[in-house]
Amino acid sequence: MTSTAPTYPTVVPTQPPALLLDGITKTYRSKAGSVDALRGVTYHFAQGSFTAVMGPSGSGKSTLLQCAAGLDQPTTGTVVLGGTTLSGLNEVALTKLRRNEMGFVFQAYNLLPSLTVYDNVALPLRLTGRRPSRGDVHRVLDQVGLQDKAKRRPAELSGGQQQRVAIARALITRPSVFFADEPTGALDSGTSRQILSLLREATERAGQTVVMVTHDPVAAAYAERVLFLSDGLIAGHLDRGTPAQIAAAMSSLER
Amino acid sequence: MFYLSRQTVSRHRSLYAGSFIALAVGVFLLGLAATATAATIAYSGPVARSITVTTLGGRDLEPRQVRVPLSDADVSGLQTVLSLVGTISGFITIFVIASTFAFAVASRRREIGLLRLIGATPSQVRRMVLGEVLVVALAASLTGAVLAQLATPLLLSKASYTELAPVKLEPASPWVPLAIAVGIGLVVAMLGARSAARRAGRVGPVDALREAALEPPRIGPVRITFGVLFLAGFITLLALIRPSTGEGVTPLAMFTPMLLVIALTLLAPVVVPWVGRLWALPLIAWTRVSGRLAQSNVVAAPRRSASLAAPILAISAIAGSMVLSLSFAADSAEATIRDTLRAPIVVEGFADLGEVPGVTAVDAGIPLQLIRISSDDAELEDAEGIDPAVASRTRDLTAISGDISRLTGNTVAVSKEMAGFDSYQVGDEIPVTFTDRSATKLRVVAVVKDAQGVNPSILIPLDLVRRHAPTAQPERIFVDGVDLTTLNEHLSGTTAHAVPAAEWEAEQAEGVREGNRLGLILLLGPAALYSAIAIANTLLMGSLQRRHEFITSRLLGATPAQIRRMVLWESGLVGAVALSLGTAITLTVGILIRHAMNSGLTDVPMTVPWAVLTGIAGICLTLAVGSALAPTTYILRRSQPSAAVD
Ligand SMILES: Nc1ncnc2c1ncn2[C@@H]1O[C@H](COP(=O)(O)OP(=O)(O)OP(=O)(O)O)[C@@H](O)[C@H]1O
Numbered sequence: 001m002t003s004t005a006p007t008y009p010t011v012v013p014t015q016p017p018a019l020l021l022d023g024i025t026k027t028y029r030s031k032a033g034s035v036d037a038l039r040g041v042t043y044h045f046a047q048g049s050f051t052a053v054m055g056p057s058g059s060g061k062s063t064l065l066q067c068a069a070g071l072d073q074p075t076t077g078t079v080v081l082g083g084t085t086l087s088g089l090n091e092v093a094l095t096k097l098r099r100n101e102m103g104f105v106f107q108a109y110n111l112l113p114s115l116t117v118y119d120n121v122a123l124p125l126r127l128t129g130r131r132p133s134r135g136d137v138h139r140v141l142d143q144v145g146l147q148d149k150a151k152r153r154p155a156e157l158s159g160g161q162q163q164r165v166a167i168a169r170a171l172i173t174r175p176s177v178f179f180a181d182e183p184t185g186a187l188d189s190g191t192s193r194q195i196l197s198l199l200r201e202a203t204e205r206a207g208q209t210v211v212m213v214t215h216d217p218v219a220a221a222y223a224e225r226v227l228f229l230s231d232g233l234i235a236g237h238l239d240r241g242t243p244a245q246i247a248a249a250m251s252s253l254e255r
Numbered sequence: 256m257f258y259l260s261r262q263t264v265s266r267h268r269s270l271y272a273g274s275f276i277a278l279a280v281g282v283f284l285l286g287l288a289a290t291a292t293a294a295t296i297a298y299s300g301p302v303a304r305s306i307t308v309t310t311l312g313g314r315d316l317e318p319r320q321v322r323v324p325l326s327d328a329d330v331s332g333l334q335t336v337l338s339l340v341g342t343i344s345g346f347i348t349i350f351v352i353a354s355t356f357a358f359a360v361a362s363r364r365r366e367i368g369l370l371r372l373i374g375a376t377p378s379q380v381r382r383m384v385l386g387e388v389l390v391v392a393l394a395a396s397l398t399g400a401v402l403a404q405l406a407t408p409l410l411l412s413k414a415s416y417t418e419l420a421p422v423k424l425e426p427a428s429p430w431v432p433l434a435i436a437v438g439i440g441l442v443v444a445m446l447g448a449r450s451a452a453r454r455a456g457r458v459g460p461v462d463a464l465r466e467a468a469l470e471p472p473r474i475g476p477v478r479i480t481f482g483v484l485f486l487a488g489f490i491t492l493l494a495l496i497r498p499s500t501g502e503g504v505t506p507l508a509m510f511t512p513m514l515l516v517i518a519l520t521l522l523a524p525v526v527v528p529w530v531g532r533l534w535a536l537p538l539i540a541w542t543r544v545s546g547r548l549a550q551s552n553v554v555a556a557p558r559r560s561a562s563l564a565a566p567i568l569a570i571s572a573i574a575g576s577m578v579l580s581l582s583f584a585a586d587s588a589e590a591t592i593r594d595t596l597r598a599p600i601v602v603e604g605f606a607d608l609g610e611v612p613g614v615t616a617v618d619a620g621i622p623l624q625l626i627r628i629s630s631d632d633a634e635l636e637d638a639e640g641i642d643p644a645v646a647s648r649t650r651d652l653t654a655i656s657g658d659i660s661r662l663t664g665n666t667v668a669v670s671k672e673m674a675g676f677d678s679y680q681v682g683d684e685i686p687v688t689f690t691d692r693s694a695t696k697l698r699v700v701a702v703v704k705d706a707q708g709v710n711p712s713i714l715i716p717l718d719l720v721r722r723h724a725p726t727a728q729p730e731r732i733f734v735d736g737v738d739l740t741t742l743n744e745h746l747s748g749t750t751a752h753a754v755p756a757a758e759w760e761a762e763q764a765e766g767v768r769e770g771n772r773l774g775l776i777l778l779l780g781p782a783a784l785y786s787a788i789a790i791a792n793t794l795l796m797g798s799l800q801r802r803h804e805f806i807t808s809r810l811l812g813a814t815p816a817q818i819r820r821m822v823l824w825e826s827g828l829v830g831a832v833a834l835s836l837g838t839a840i841t842l843t844v845g846i847l848i849r850h851a852m853n854s855g856l857t858d859v860p861m862t863v864p865w866a867v868l869t870g871i872a873g874i875c876l877t878l879a880v881g882s883a884l885a886p887t888t889y890i891l892r893r894s895q896p897s898a899a900v901d
């Protein structure tokens with residue numbers, strides 16, 4: 001992780017995995033019947049890795065992300081994040097883990113409309129009871145290229161700018177794992193590139209781990225590994241694929 | 256989290272404007288009741304106009320000194336009314352605040368989920384919601400208090416020299432009463448918002464990611480438990496409505512529906528969709544699409560519908576029950592007066608009828624007031640001095656126990672109601688103090704039927720009255736054995752005149768109704784005003800929140816008229832559900848009270864104040880539909896379908 005060139009750091013096997021999924025299944029039950037969204041997923045996300053998760057619609061990508069982040073309880077199986085087993089935690093402990101160790105970026109930008117950009121970014125720190133330092137907030141805003149928009153409200157920003165605010169908000173707590181669900185789903189290719197570079201920078205510069213769900217082969221190509229999900233199971237993976245290779249793998253999966 | 260609360264409130268101004276107004280008006284009414292009560296407490300009549308007596312005390316009661324003001328300086332009537340006004344205002348305020356905030360939380364599920372996602376703990380979210388309430392409540396309570404202070408002189412000048420407070424009232428120091436009103440406002444707001452805050456704390460972080468604007472329909476076991484408890488309380492109170500309820504009818508008519516209103520509101524997420532489905536049947540048959548849409552909107556969001564229905568239910572049930580019960584009370588009073596009076600003629604005023612030829616009975620009872628002392632209190636009571644031999648011929652003085660003919664010397668006959676309240680039995684001694692300050696004990700010789708309007712609750716021998724109030728004179732005389740014209744000829748030249756008994760009875764009944772009307776206006780006026788604000792507020796809020804939905808529908812090709820129709824049916828449906836529940840409560844309470852009061856009476860007239868009742872329903876429905884349609888029209892006019900894209 002000393003090199004700044006776009007070569008991927010090799011995973012050091014002695015390091016503990018940043019995120020460990022062990023035999024995760026998830027069954028949604030409702031009046032209409034039950035759906036097996038995940039049917040046994042085991043995977044280790046190495047620290048500092050950038051992994052894209054792809055798969056047909058309804059294959060369980062979002063469900064996987066939510067279970068991995070402790071937003072939802074898996075039906076069976078365990079999730080271990082940075083050495084902590086999530087299933088044993090109560091709501092408050094889980095929340096504290098979430099705000100200290102995890103960052104989220106979603107397709108809907110998920111900003112609080114009542115707060116300015118500055119306040120939105122500072123919010124996670126305030127929630128921990130810390131007083132956000134101006135320098136910290138401006139540093140992350142700088143990092144996402146929004147230093148001059150600090151006083152605006154989300155409604156006064158473009159979609160790409162809002163997404164960058166969301167990333168800045170995720171960055172400020174220096175989480176060890178980023179969860180992103182279609183972060184570029186609603187953005188044009190130029191803006192997408194900015195967002196993806198920011199995520200990749202996080203893995204390269206700070207050794208943070210990124211798990212990103214996407215439908216876009218170009219976006220997935222930013223990751224060092226693409227994980228394919230089909231019907232609630234891991235169907236395979238592709239390392240350092242080009243967009244064309246990834247697209248081909250996807251279409252063979254959808255067939 | 257307080258910092259966040261402040262930001263949220265200023266952002267969601269439309270969501271909180273309603274709560275602000277509702278609470279400000281609530282505190283205004285409470286404050287006004289408080290400052291006016293302070294004025295009545297501060298009022299001290301001339302010293303000669305009151306008598307201080309010592310209560311008896313009892314097993315756990317210390318005897319205490321009570322200063323009883325004499326009739327012409329009595330402000331307790333006003334105090335009673337003010338405390339009732341305060342109670343109703345407080346009740347409705349809890350209600351409005353609870354439903355407003357439940358609504359605010361339900362419509363901000365995603366935002367709250369987002370907070371949880373980025374690391375807010377459930378208790379932080381709870382505190383944020385409570386903080387929001389505090390921001391709104393502080394501003395609103397202070398505004399209400401200032402308004403109350405400004406309006407106090409006006410209220411006092413209107414209340415002075417009336418039947419309720421026949422004295423001149425001056426404003427007292429406002430600090431304590433206003434502080435109390437503000438305090439109550441804050442506490443009430445916090446109580447009202449508690450369940451909303453708790454529900455907000457249960458929103459999970461995934462809710463930020465799901466498009467689930469619709470809340471889960473299940474309601475918690477705690478809510479159900481409390482709903483059932485209040486229902487049980489309601490049934491208990493209903494069981495209390497029995498013959499002999501008498502004077503207790505007004506509070507019972509007020510509190511009984513309140514309990515059921517609370518019960519139904521707690522259970523509303525279950526009850527409202529159910530009744531809504533029922534009402535939607537004819538609507539769907541008639542309108543097809545818009546009726547069906549309205550039905551599914553009402554049924555699929557039970558919490559929201561429940562919030563919208565709650566204030567309509569509250570005011571229609573409470574106002575309806577009181578109007579109907581008091582009207583029925585007047586009916587039964589009318590029948591009682593008719594049944595009690597036996598003499599065919601009543602002379603209004605006083606004249607000596609000794610030498611009118613043919614007269615067989617002249618029942619010239621003399622009214623007076625005396626202080627009755629019980630174990631914990633001493634009160635000024637109306638009494639009448641009668642000659643039992645004559646009076647039992649001109650009126651029905653049937654003794655339930657004891658013997659009325661033994662009413663001589665230091666004795667008393669009490670009404671069944673008073674005997675019931677204070678458990679007096681024949682042979683007991685009641686300590687009294689007359690207005691000439693002489694104290695004595697009166698032995699109970701009989702308990703007689705209640706006959707408000709003809710007999711006061713306390714009857715004493717005529718001699719006793721003459722001794723302690725030598726100047727007192729009869730105000731009406733019941734006469735038998737002579738015809739009306741002869742009697743009126745005899746009375747010409749005096750201020751008195753004779754009327755047939757039926758006419759006098761009708762006058763008395765009208766007097767009762769008149770008094771009820773004044774009471775209703777005083778009690779329900781502020782509550783009605785307040786509920787109107789609440790109803791408009793919730794619906795306004797509801798429609799403003801649906802801006803996006805309306806615009807999306809426009810984008811999908813719905814015409815503004817179609818959307819307006821849907822909103823019309825929807826709000827109409829919610830209104831109908833609330834009003835039908837309100838009607839059910841009104842009928843239950845009304846019928847039971849009527850049944851209780853009419854035991855032992857025959858041929859009781861039945862006066863249903865249709866105009867007032869349909870008026871209440873009409874206003875509720877108009878308000879409901881109007882305040883849903885107005886913002887919808889506004890939104891539709893202001894926004895083009897393209898706005899849905901951003
Ligand atoms: N809350 C829920 N209740 C019931 N079923 C659900 C729920 N959430 C997801 N599912 C079902 O679980 C399966 C997996 O859903 P998931 O959202 O994980 O898919 P996805 O891979 O993210 O799809 P997409 O690419 O369309 O976002 C789907 O069949 C979906 O219908």
Ligand SMILES: [Mg+2]
Pocket residue numbers: 061062063
């Ligand atoms: Mg998904």
